Ligand SMILES: CC(=O)N[C@H]1[C@@H](OP(=O)(O)OP(=O)(O)OC[C@H]2O[C@@H](n3ccc(=O)[nH]c3=O)[C@H](O)[C@@H]2O)O[C@H](CO)[C@@H](O)[C@@H]1O[C@H](C)C(=O)N[C@@H](C)C(=O)N[C@H](CCC(=O)O)C(=O)O
């Protein structure tokens with residue numbers, strides 16, 4: 001594509017070179033070898049891509065998109081824009097010919113529940129014979145194959161390429177987890193969504209957004225990019241706030257909830273560990289639903305999926321049958337070991353709200369003790385400290401016994417993380433011990449457990465690595481549990 005077409009509808013200044021030249025690839029990483037490419041210089045959290053432009057040229061870049069002028073040889077075309085993240089999103093949408101316009105893209109945002117909702121929607125759409133891809137925390141699912149990705153929502157160039165590949169391989173739908181990072185950092189800018197879903201908002205990622213209001217505004221951005229439906233959880237305080245501020249008459253707002261009056265709601269809910277049944281009420285009909293995940297959070301998440309499917313014309317039979325097929329979602333209240341009443345459950349709860357909900361869901365099904373193994377992933381800021389305090393408080397209040405350990409501490413100070421979390425348990429009179437080594441903590445929980453206890457391993461969910469300092473080491477909770485259970489006797 002000609003560079004001038006890639007720059008269509010963008011405010012830019014040509015610093016040097018010719019925009020009537022063919023560009024065959026886009027990149028934001030100077031280390032990628034891409035012949036005749038446009039390299040976008042992004043000022044990141046660690047380094048500034050402007051300083052890597054020369055390397056990009058060495059690897060095939062013929063044009064460069066910058067925010068500030070940089071020394072570079074005359075044969076390279078240099079284009080300046082006010083914001084290269086915004087420019088990159090626009091360029092990617094142009095380069096891949098607005099792929100989202102040819103797909104039905106459903107965007108899901110909120111602190112918790114996004115991954116589960118994509119799974120629920122996928123099986124419903126499968127039942128309705130709609131070819132569906134997913135872009136989210138577990139990677140990109142396309143043509144039923146998973147492509148691993150670094151981020152929940154990929155950078156704009158990767159995102160538009162995935163959407164384009166889905167369009168070319170004749171997908172009907174793309175279900176996309178839209179993280180607040182992606183909205184703030186413009187990864188998903190200029191993408192058209194048919195439907196937006198808002199799940200809930202609770203403190204998380206405050207290292208980027210600083211305040212809950214900033215975090216909310218970042219999430220709210222998705223609902224200005226939709227063209228058919230906005231579907232909002234009105235059980236959530238911020239969901240109610242969002243409904244009040246949505247005012248585009250062309251996009252229909254529909255609510256879902258269990259406790260508040262909503263367009264899609266559930267009654268007659270019956271919970272057991274392996275199955276939940278309820279009656280869903282839509283604006284036009286009611287139906288019996290069975291899901292195989294425990295607790296109110298999954299009733300809420302399935303209501304979101306039901307609402308999105310229903311609005312998009314999927315019949316109730318496909319919804320019922322689809323939801324009934326989900327037996328588990330990797331790392332979401334997943335039982336990884338069961339013997340009589342004894343269970344070990346792995347869950348991705350890594351926020352205060354999710355941890356409280358996970359413990360509350362499990363409690364009614366546990367006749368012995370609810371033993372929690374958890375760590376807190378957060379930086380050293382005041383917000384990070386609040387998160388450690390919040391999760392420590394929840395552990396003290398909702399678990400019978402906690403083992404405080406690590407959860408991807410990265411480069412942060414391990415002693416401080418452990419101390420602040422255990423201080424919170426101390427202040428809230430929780431019973432606990434602290435074991436830095438997470439594998440050891442899991443083994444200890446298993447060793448101390450009785451035959452009627454339930455162990456919740458919270459925080460890592462589907463992840464298979466632990467990041468300590470610069471090192472990312474293999475870490476599978478399922479494997480550790482299986483091994484430890486081989487020598488366990490009750
Ligand atoms: C904090 C954050 O958002 N980091 C993201 C960011 O990294 P960074 O800013 O440190 O990048 P950097 O190293 O400073 O590099 C800046 C630029 O220079 C380029 N570069 C870098 C090195 C080089 O040699 N040459 C070069 O050209 C990079 O490609 C980049 O364009 O840009 C990287 C490249 O796109 C991302 O992979 C990385 O996500 C990391 C993995 C991350 O942890 N992100 C999290 C916070 C995140 O985004 N999470 C949300 C989901 C959250 C949730 O829902 O729970 C997500 O959507 O994934």
Ligand SMILES: Nc1ncnc2c1ncn2[C@@H]1O[C@H](COP(=O)(O)OP(=O)(O)OP(=O)(O)O)[C@@H](O)[C@H]1O
Pocket residue numbers: 110111112113114115116117137152177199200297298300301331332333347348349350353354355357358461
């Ligand atoms: N509706 C909900 N409300 C509160 N907590 C929830 C809800 N749904 C799931 N959770 C909790 O949040 C955890 C993460 O769930 P899920 O992966 O579906 O969310 P997510 O939004 O995709 O999270 P992330 O962006 O961090 O991947 C679950 O393991 C569970 O503990």
